[in-house]
Amino acid sequence: MIKFVIRTTHLVMTGTETKQALSFTDFKAEVLNDYKTAVTSRECSLLGRREVLTGKAKFGIFGDGKEVPQLAMAKAFKNGDFRSGYYRDQTFMMAIGQLTIQQFFAGLYGHASLEADPMSAGRQMGGHFATHSLDENGNWKNLTQQKNSSADISPTAGQMPRLLGLAQASKIYRNVSGTNNPNFSVNGNEIAWGTIGNASTSEGLFFETINAAGVLQVPMVISVWDDEYGISVHARHQTTKESISEILKGFQRDENTKGYEIITAKGWDYPELVAAYERASHIARTEHVPVLMHVYQLTQPQGHSTSGSHERYKNADRLQWEGEFDCIGQMKKWMLENNLASDDELEAIEKQAKVDVLEAKKAAWSAYQDPIKQDRTEFITLLNSIAAQSDNKVFIEKYSNELAAIKEPIRKDILVVARKVLRLIVKEASKSTLSAWITSYIQKIQPSYSSHLYSQSDKNIDSITAEEAQYGDTPAEADGRVIIRNNFDALFTKYPEAMVFGEDCGGIGDVNQGLEGLQEKFGDFRVCDAGIREATILGQGIGMAMRGLRPIAEIQYLDYLLYALQIMSDDLATLQYRTAGRQKAPLIIRTRGHRLEGIWHSGSPMGMIINALKGIHVLVPRNMTKAAGFYNALMEADEPALVIECLNGYRLKEKMPVNLGDFKTPIGVVETLKTGKDITIVSYGSTLRIIEQAAKELLETGIDAEIIDVQSLQPFDLNHDIVKSVAKTNRLLVVDEDVPGGASAYILQQIIDVQDAYKHLDSKPDTLAAKEHRPAYGTDGDYFSKPSAEDIYEKVYAIMHEAKPNEYPQLY
Numbered sequence: 047m048i049k050f051v052i053r054t055t056h057l058v059m060t061g062t063e064t065k066q067a068l069s070f071t072d073f074k075a076e077v078l079n080d081y082k083t084a085v086t087s088r089e090c091s092l093l094g095r096r097e098v099l100t101g102k103a104k105f106g107i108f109g110d111g112k113e114v115p116q117l118a119m120a121k122a123f124k125n126g127d128f129r130s131g132y133y134r135d136q137t138f139m140m141a142i143g144q145l146t147i148q149q150f151f152a153g154l155y156g157h158a159s160l161e162a163d164p165m166s167a168g169r170q171m172g173g174h175f176a177t178h179s180l181d182e183n184g185n186w187k188n189l190t191q192q193k194n195s196s197a198d199i200s201p202t203a204g205q206m207p208r209l210l211g212l213a214q215a216s217k218i219y220r221n222v223s224g225t226n227n228p229n230f231s232v233n234g235n236e237i238a239w240g241t242i243g244n245a246s247t248s249e250g251l252f253f254e255t256i257n258a259a260g261v262l263q264v265p266m267v268i269s270v271w272d273d274e275y276g277i278s279v280h281a282r283h284q285t286t287k288e289s290i291s292e293i294l295k296g297f298q299r300d301e302n303t304k305g306y307e308i309i310t311a312k313g314w315d316y317p318e319l320v321a322a323y324e325r326a327s328h329i330a331r332t333e334h335v336p337v338l339m340h341v342y343q344l345t346q347p348q349g350h351s352t353s354g355s356h357e358r359y360k361n362a363d364r365l366q367w368e369g370e371f372d373c374i375g376q377m378k379k380w381m382l383e384n385n386l387a388s389d390d391e392l393e394a395i396e397k398q399a400k401v402d403v404l405e406a407k408k409a410a411w412s413a414y415q416d417p418i419k420q421d422r423t424e425f426i427t428l429l430n431s432i433a434a435q436s437d438n439k440v441f442i443e444k445y446s447n448e449l450a451a452i453k454e455p456i457r458k459d460i461l462v463v464a465r466k467v468l469r470l471i472v473k474e475a476s477k478s479t480l481s482a483w484i485t486s487y488i489q490k491i492q493p494s495y496s497s498h499l500y501s502q503s504d505k506n507i508d509s510i511t512a513e514e515a516q517y518g519d520t521p522a523e524a525d526g527r528v529i530i531r532n533n534f535d536a537l538f539t540k541y542p543e544a545m546v547f548g549e550d551c552g553g554i555g556d557v558n559q560g561l562e563g564l565q566e567k568f569g570d571f572r573v574c575d576a577g578i579r580e581a582t583i584l585g586q587g588i589g590m591a592m593r594g595l596r597p598i599a600e601i602q603y604l605d606y607l608l609y610a611l612q613i614m615s616d617d618l619a620t621l622q623y624r625t626a627g628r629q630k631a632p633l634i635i636r637t638r639g640h641r642l643e644g645i646w647h648s649g650s651p652m653g654m655i656i657n658a659l660k661g662i663h664v665l666v667p668r669n670m671t672k673a674a675g676f677y678n679a680l681m682e683a684d685e686p687a688l689v690i691e692c693l694n695g696y697r698l699k700e701k702m703p704v705n706l707g708d709f710k711t712p713i714g715v716v717e718t719l720k721t722g723k724d725i726t727i728v729s730y731g732s733t734l735r736i737i738e739q740a741a742k743e744l745l746e747t748g749i750d751a752e753i754i755d756v757q758s759l760q761p762f763d764l765n766h767d768i769v770k771s772v773a774k775t776n777r778l779l780v781v782d783e784d785v786p787g788g789a790s791a792y793i794l795q796q797i798i799d800v801q802d803a804y805k806h807l808d809s810k811p812d813t814l815a816a817k818e819h820r821p822a823y824g825t826d827g828d829y830f831s832k833p834s835a836e837d838i839y840e841k842v843y844a845i846m847h848e849a850k851p852n853e854y855p856q857l858y
């Protein structure tokens with residue numbers, strides 16, 4: 047690609063690799079092409095807004111006013127690079143050739159097809175961009191041969207943690223031997239380019255990422271599109287000194303200290319922007335130094351989005367300034383002043399852009415509407431034949447006519463009619479035809495909206511073959527933490543692309559020494575300390591996993607997962623879903639929790655976690671061998687998962703397996719720890735040891751409990767083994783350490799609702815959870831906060847008392 051630097055009227059032109067003279071004709075052609083992209087993008091915004099206001103699309107958020115800096119950024123963006131940005135970047139996506147006008151409108155309409163809307167198959171509102179890292183089978187494409195954009199999310203600054211990981215991947219590929227993979231990197235030369243609005247820099251995630259990238263010295267260029275507003279709220283309410291580059295000055299590197307390169311550029315000044323991005327790119331790519339690019343004096347010609355108008359909060363002076371300093375207007379002025387084009391030439395480009403956009407918009411609308419109209423026609427034919435034979439002919443024909451009259455039908459219109467008519471003909475002969483049609487239609491359409499919450503590739507967790515831990519003739523007993531450490535040792539040896547990072551993970555080998563000595567063995571890129579910043583530890587993991595590495599992000603304690611939960615929920619859990627299977631981040635999140643001491647070291651907020659993390663597997667091993675088996679299994683799969691080790695299990699003795707790194711705990715499979723005939727007790731994690739104690743005592747009373755370890759909360763008991771146990775015992779108790787109605791409610795819903803266990807129950811299915819408050823400190827605090835062996839004994843006893851009062855007289 048041709049590069050050039052223009053200093054006012056004096057032009058200096060350079061090639062990317064070698065400086066070379068560029069003919070004026072080539073130079074002019076490139077500038078004119080940029081102008082064409084800018085005006086085309088603007089026309090999309092203008093027409094897009096109209097499509098919403100006339101009701102064809104639901105909501106619009108566009109990139110008008112931000113076009114010119116994006117052209118400059120696109121020039122510096124190379125194959126293999128990644129973008130992690132936000133909803134203003136349509137011009138950039140067009141400039142790198144990853145968004146056509148027709149695709150822009152398909153996204154606006156919500157066309158539920160990847161062919162039509164490659165960004166999200168209609169799942170996200172328009173303006174949320176993505177490229178395809180995976181082929182249709184979920185296998186990696188060669189990411190070094192294409193321009194990449196990680197999939198956008200709407201929560202402001204939510205793109206920042208991932209950006210850090212995307213940049214760090216280059217650092218790893220450049221510095222860690224054995225990670226070379228031509229699909230993912232060429233010597234770590236790739237830059238991760240971030241974009242964010244000025245107001246969104248107020249978010250904690252922005253500052254956390256900025257600091258972390260400075261510490262890690264990764265090739266990241268973060269552009270702040272500064273239009274002085276965040277919807278209606280002016281910069282004076284957002285940013286100290288109203289300038290992000292001003293307040294981040296302390297991050298500027300100098301001769302003695304590492305840090306950032308901070309560059310500022312006016313958002314309407316095309317030559318200044320092109321030069322600035324070329325410089326930023328060079329610094330980040332060659333030196334692996336992060337760059338903050340503050341692009342100021344930007345505008346928002348149509349206001350924030352299609353809901354609301356900016357005249358409500360911008361005064362006349364501001365509006366007038368925005369008109370004058372519209373970046374496209376300024377670019378045009380500069381071109382004319384420098385004799386790069388005549389008025390006529392530019393007008394011709396503008397006219398052509400209007401024609402192109404109008405035509406592509408029409409094509410997008412037809413592509414979206416035609417299949418629905420076709421479905422409607424077919425359905426109406428069926429409906430009319432049903433009406434002809436029906437006692438309710440008049441009503442059905444009315445429905446049919448109303449449906450036929452809808453000018454711009456959607457699939458809901460068709461199904462609403464179909465399902466209402468079914469009720470009318472439930473006793474007629476044609477009922478089965480219609481019910482079959484509805485079922486098959488839903489079956490056909492539903493995947494467009496529900497596929498790919500989890501991986502559908504041949505590397506998903508279903509494809510893993512379980513493998514038992516094997517032991518020698520006289521297996522050594524070791525502390526749990528040694529089992530898990532030796533297993534990590536085996537895993538890092540087996541997978542050069544695997545790494546772990548988190549607070550205290552490196553030097554001391556984690557707070558429980560489950561990684562002891564591994565930094566010395568595998569180096570500090572692979573076994574690494576991180577700052578106290580859970581959200582960006584998660585982001586490092588997401589970004590690196592999206593670029594083919596196998597990170598294990600450690601969150602020191604389960605109680606602190608909350609800091610990372612938003613990113614896990616909004617970004618990681620939705621990634622496969624929001625790209626309809628075209629991006630993945632097989633990240634393993636390691637943490638430890640449940641019972642220990644005090645409010646923030648013994649929480650077990652599992653209900654919250656499970657509900658927030660649909661799209662991530664949630665595994666709760668009861669000991670370190672089981673945990674190690676989960677890590678071994680997950681390394682073979684391509685899915686994200688959270689593994690929660692038992693905080694009180696590191697010093698408990700377990701037998702040392704011989705097939706470290708290889709044995710695999712099956713995911714979604716329960717284990718029966720004790721068979722029994724009177725009641726099924728279902729639980730997981732640390733609580734199981736207490737249940738086992740209670741079960742012994744119950745047996746002395748003549749009550750024989752069956753104990754089942756769920757092991758994997760998400761997915762849950764794929765073989766439906768629990769209901770088989772309930773069919774035998776006819777009684778069910780779910781025990782856990784979460785609040786009442788937390789994970790126990792979820793487990794009950796799975797067993798009663800999904801597995802239909804209610805058919806087999808002779809007693810009320812019951813739960814025993816912790817108290818509603820956070821767990822108090824100390825042994826008594828634990829005893830009075832969480833289910834104890836006595837609580838479990840008495841709960842089971844009470845259930846048995848109700849069934850057999852003579853045999854088990856009331857305790858209280």
Ligand SMILES: Cc1ncc(C[n+]2csc(CCOP(=O)(O)OP(=O)(O)O)c2C)c(N)n1
Nearest residue numbers: 134200201202243244245246273275276277
């Ligand atoms: C976490 C979160 N809070 C609030 C919103 C609603 N919201 C969407 S955009 C926006 C303003 C963002 O302004 P800025 O970052 O300056 O970007 P601009 O739209 O001006 O380009 C807000 C408050 C959101 N999407 N996410």
Ligand SMILES: [Mg+2]
Nearest residue numbers: 243244275276
């Ligand atoms: Mg703004």
